Amino acid sequence: MKRKVHSGRKLTESQFGFLLALPALAVFGAIILYPLLNSFAMGFTNQSLLRPGRQYVGLLNFERIFLDPNILQVFVNTFVFVACTTAFSFSMGFIWAMVLNQGLRGSELLRGITLVNWIIPGTAIGFLWMWIFNGQYGVLNALLRGLGLIQENITWLGRPGSAMAAVVIARAWQTLPWYMAFLLAGLQAVPYEQVEAARIDGASNFGVFTRIVLPNMKFIIFLILILGVIGNLQHFDIIWVMTQGGPAQATTTLAVEVYRRAFQNWELGVAAAIGVLWVLLISIFAFFYIRNLERDS
Amino acid sequence: MKRYLAVVTMLLVLVLSCTVGSAKELVWSGWSGEEAATKPMIEKMLATWNAEHPDAQFAWVGWPWGNTLEQLIIRSQGGEALDVAQIDIRWLTALAEADVLVDLSTVMDKAWLEGNFEESYLVAGQIDGKQLGLPWTLASIGMVFNPSLLEQAGVEEVPATIAEFEAALEALKNLDPGIIPYAATTKDPGSMSADFQAWLWTFGAGVFDDNGNVVINSDSAVECLTWFKSLLDRGYIRMDVSRFDARELYAQNVVGFYDDAVMCNGILKTNTGLDNVDAYIEPMLRPVLTDGDAPQSKLWGHMLVMLKSTTDSQNAAAFLQHVVGEELALDYFVQAGMLPVVQAAVNNPIVQDDIWANKWLQITVYGRMGETEGHAKAAQLDTIITEEVQAALMGSKTPKKALDDAARRIELAIRY
Numbered sequence: 001m002k003r004k005v006h007s008g009r010k011l012t013e014s015q016f017g018f019l020l021a022l023p024a025l026a027v028f029g030a031i032i033l034y035p036l037l038n039s040f041a042m043g044f045t046n047q048s049l050l051r052p053g054r055q056y057v058g059l060l061n062f063e064r065i066f067l068d069p070n071i072l073q074v075f076v077n078t079f080v081f082v083a084c085t086t087a088f089s090f091s092m093g094f095i096w097a098m099v100l101n102q103g104l105r106g107s108e109l110l111r112g113i114t115l116v117n118w119i120i121p122g123t124a125i126g127f128l129w130m131w132i133f134n135g136q137y138g139v140l141n142a143l144l145r146g147l148g149l150i151q152e153n154i155t156w157l158g159r160p161g162s163a164m165a166a167v168v169i170a171r172a173w174q175t176l177p178w179y180m181a182f183l184l185a186g187l188q189a190v191p192y193e194q195v196e197a198a199r200i201d202g203a204s205n206f207g208v209f210t211r212i213v214l215p216n217m218k219f220i221i222f223l224i225l226i227l228g229v230i231g232n233l234q235h236f237d238i239i240w241v242m243t244q245g246g247p248a249q250a251t252t253t254l255a256v257e258v259y260r261r262a263f264q265n266w267e268l269g270v271a272a273a274i275g276v277l278w279v280l281l282i283s284i285f286a287f288f289y290i291r292n293l294e295r296d297s
Numbered sequence: 298m299k300r301y302l303a304v305v306t307m308l309l310v311l312v313l314s315c316t317v318g319s320a321k322e323l324v325w326s327g328w329s330g331e332e333a334a335t336k337p338m339i340e341k342m343l344a345t346w347n348a349e350h351p352d353a354q355f356a357w358v359g360w361p362w363g364n365t366l367e368q369l370i371i372r373s374q375g376g377e378a379l380d381v382a383q384i385d386i387r388w389l390t391a392l393a394e395a396d397v398l399v400d401l402s403t404v405m406d407k408a409w410l411e412g413n414f415e416e417s418y419l420v421a422g423q424i425d426g427k428q429l430g431l432p433w434t435l436a437s438i439g440m441v442f443n444p445s446l447l448e449q450a451g452v453e454e455v456p457a458t459i460a461e462f463e464a465a466l467e468a469l470k471n472l473d474p475g476i477i478p479y480a481a482t483t484k485d486p487g488s489m490s491a492d493f494q495a496w497l498w499t500f501g502a503g504v505f506d507d508n509g510n511v512v513i514n515s516d517s518a519v520e521c522l523t524w525f526k527s528l529l530d531r532g533y534i535r536m537d538v539s540r541f542d543a544r545e546l547y548a549q550n551v552v553g554f555y556d557d558a559v560m561c562n563g564i565l566k567t568n569t570g571l572d573n574v575d576a577y578i579e580p581m582l583r584p585v586l587t588d589g590d591a592p593q594s595k596l597w598g599h600m601l602v603m604l605k606s607t608t609d610s611q612n613a614a615a616f617l618q619h620v621v622g623e624e625l626a627l628d629y630f631v632q633a634g635m636l637p638v639v640q641a642a643v644n645n646p647i648v649q650d651d652i653w654a655n656k657w658l659q660i661t662v663y664g665r666m667g668e669t670e671g672h673a674k675a676a677q678l679d680t681i682i683t684e685e686v687q688a689a690l691m692g693s694k695t696p697k698k699a700l701d702d703a704a705r706r707i708e709l710a711i712r713y
Binding site: 067159260 | 367370371374391394395396474477483484485486535536537538542545546549673674676677680683684685687688691693702705706709710713
């Protein structure tokens with residue numbers, strides 16, 4: 001049987017590669033690039049959920065954002081939330097990973113149980129911790145009263161400092177397994193011979209940790225810290241469920257502010273403008289992440 | 298060829314089986330079908346309609362109260378087919394601005410509307426001369442007290458002035474430090490702003506003056522917020538209390554006073570499981586600053602609207618008339634405590650002779666619309682008021698500074 005032979009010009013390797021990547025590029029363009037560019041454009045318009053169409057308004061939305069006397073507080077809250085959550089969940093995750101790395105009996109079971117936090121939806125975690133911290137009938141108050149540590153209930157979510165601490169704890173509880181899993185993998189990749197050699201040379205536990213373990217894990221630590229910061233910058237659901245950004249904006253982060261502007265104030269243009277600032281902030285961390293990846297490869 | 302024909306025939310059969318013979322399904326949205334106290338009545342309203350109209354079946358799509366406006370606007374703007382909806386009266390302006398509502402006078406007989414509702418009720422659902430909302434239940438957000446706790450605390454008279462109110466709160470606090478004398482809402486903007494406005498009016502203050510200027514930082518308003526903060530400082534109110542929390546705590550018999558809508562006795566029945574809750578809850582007029590002042594209350598109510606995305610405005614209109622009809626309205630009143638507005642039900646002895654309803658009507662006499670409700674950005678204004686009042690309560694701002702900031706933010710919000 002004769003095979004049909006195409007008489008056209010042969011595709012070069014790069015053209016063929018481009019053709020193969022085309023469907024993925026089309027999907028990327030439709031669901032990531034277009035919405036991103038549209039959001040940027042929206043930030044310079046007066047688009048609202050209450051009326052169709054939009055007009056170009058220049059920098060008016062940015063002017064409105066910076067005229068708001070409380071916008072600085074939103075940036076400060078975002079910084080506090082991201083820094084505390086990342087630091088807390090990273091340190092707890094690292095400690096827990098080191099415990100599980102000791103190879104104690106039952107550590108595999110414990111690893112599995114720890115991952116449950118990561119599986120539970122953020123909204124459910126928010127309700128769970130809201131119930132724990134509830135100022136009127138919460139578990140924490142009942143426990144503290146039972147132990148005789150407090151005489152009257154404390155409204156944990158009704159005070160700025162404790163409300164922020166509560167959402168940080170809830171978020172850290174959710175993300176701890178994620179850090180633990182990566183760090184445990186990193187710990188298991190540390191060359192055992194180096195540790196053994198250091199021990200023979202008389203290195204202490206602290207010395208082994210700072211001179212052998214940390215240098216070997218530098219790359220993975222950097223990566224998960226960057227990804228953790230980006231994830232916490234984007235985080236919304238636990239904060240919204242527990243405090244809705246209150247009291248008195250004490251837990252309003254950029255993510256909460258964008259939601260409010262878009263779905264309570266109906267101002268999609270202003271929400272998009274905040275989104276632009278937010279993306280610029282995330283881009284700093286994304287830049288370091290990508291640069292580190294490239295350096296490693 | 299035969300294979301293609303077979304495939305096409307199968308597809309046709311599939312499509313036809315999905316469309317031919319299936320009843321048209323219309324959507325009723327809101328939040329009452331999600332709440333334990335009102336869910337059975339919503340189901341009954343749907344069941345009675347659906348039994349009589351197999352060709353136009355209605356199905357319920359609901360969300361929590363706090364998400365309903367957002368869902369209605371997003372889904373309507375997104376082109377989703379919604380037919381009729383239950384709304385809070387404070388949302389009418391935003392929905393009208395979004396231009397998603399049908400003028401009901403174009404799909405309902407004008408004589409039927411005028412013959413079944415008081416003019417003032419119909420006016421509450423009108424914007425720019427269009428009947429965008431059909432009144433379903435209207436009353437006020439009023440105050441209720443716990444007669445049992447007050448008696449134990451030695452409070453013999455229902456407090457009528459601020460001074461008497463403070464004395465009653467003190468007595469309740471002395472009775473048991475675990476009691477929350479007044480479970481004022483201090484958490485969610487949806488309730489806190491409205492409840493605080495009633496106190497602003499009590500002190501002769503307001504959010505706007507008659508010309509629409511922002512006056513929430515007036516001397517009287519600062520006096521009001523200073524007093525409200527003093528309640529917290531003295532342990533009479535607590536932070537982080539939502540309307541939901543207040544109801545739950547009231548059901549635990551640890552609250553002396555709180556603000557709620559007319560159906561709160563029905564909610565108390567559901568939350569406690571008691572058949573008769575008269576000994577535990579009673580409506581009262583809001584205490585006044587000085588004798589002779591008018592007790593203040595904020596109008597509260599639910600309306601029914603038809604959305605422009607409806608595919609069957611005739612059946613949608615008939616369904617709305619079915620829901621507000623006398624029989625169901627009376628049932629809704631008996632089962633869930635919702636005061637009816639349709640004339641025949643209002644005049645029925647079941648409503649006329651009801652002691653609870655009559656006491657609540659005395660509160661409603663003084664009812665006025667919340668000051669933020671005339672704005673499409675009502676939610677934003679409520680959030681601003683709530684955040685600044687919270688800041689003063691927590692001591693991070695003085696009452697004067699908090700209200701100055703509130704004024705500035707409200708001016709900015711309505712300017713753009």
